[in-house]
Amino acid sequence: MTRFVAGYCASGPVDPSYLDLAEQVGTGIAARGWGLVWGGGNTSMMGALARATRRGGGPTVGVIPKALMAAEHADAAADELLVTDTMRERKRLMDERADAFLALPGGLGTLEELFEVWTSGYLGMHDRPVVLLDPTGHYDGLLSWLRSMPAGFVSQRGLDHLVITRDAQTALQACAPRA
Structure with a gap:
C-alpha cells in the first residue's frame, strides 16, 4: 500500500526559490515510492509540489473545496481530485x-x-509524524513566540510533537514510517 504525505504550502505568489523547494519535496516523495495528498490546487508551491510528485511517478490525490476551484486552479492532472463543499x-x-x-x-x-x-497529534488523536520544513527561517518568529509563551500555555511536550527541519531530505526522513 502506498504511503501518502499530506503536503501543506503556499497557493499564492512566492519567490521562485520556494517553488524549487516544493519541487525538491515532490521529487523526494516520488523517489521513495510514496504519494501526495494536497489541497488540489495547481498554483504556486501547491502546483509545483504536485507536478514534481507526478513527474517522478508518485500518485497525487487533490482535495479542493468547490469555492476554491477557480482561485487555486483545481489540478485536473491529479490522479484523483476530490471536490468538497467545505474547508473542514x-x-x-x-x-x-x-x-x-x-x-x-x-x-x-x-x-x-x-x-x-x-x-x-499532541492530544493523542493520531500518532503520525507532523513535520515542518523551514529552510529559510520563514516560521522562526512564530516558533520563538510559541516557545516564549507563559508556562501552562504551550508545553515542551507539545512543542516536541512538531519535527522542525531545515532541508527536504531530513523532512522526508521524518515522514518515513517509524520503526
Whole structure:
C-alpha cells in the first residue's frame, strides 16, 4: 500500500526559490515510492509540489473545496481530485488519506492546517509524524513566540510533537514510517 504525505504550502505568489523547494519535496516523495495528498490546487508551491510528485511517478490525490476551484486552479492532472463543499471536509479527507503531514512555507491556510494536525497529534488523536520544513527561517518568529509563551500555555511536550527541519531530505526522513 502506498504511503501518502499530506503536503501543506503556499497557493499564492512566492519567490521562485520556494517553488524549487516544493519541487525538491515532490521529487523526494516520488523517489521513495510514496504519494501526495494536497489541497488540489495547481498554483504556486501547491502546483509545483504536485507536478514534481507526478513527474517522478508518485500518485497525487487533490482535495479542493468547490469555492476554491477557480482561485487555486483545481489540478485536473491529479490522479484523483476530490471536490468538497467545505474547508473542514477538505481537511478531514486529507487527514484520512495521510500517513504523515509535512508543512512547507505558507500563509494562513498552511498555518491553520499545520496547527490542527499538530494539536491533534499532541492530544493523542493520531500518532503520525507532523513535520515542518523551514529552510529559510520563514516560521522562526512564530516558533520563538510559541516557545516564549507563559508556562501552562504551550508545553515542551507539545512543542516536541512538531519535527522542525531545515532541508527536504531530513523532512522526508521524518515522514518515513517509524520503526
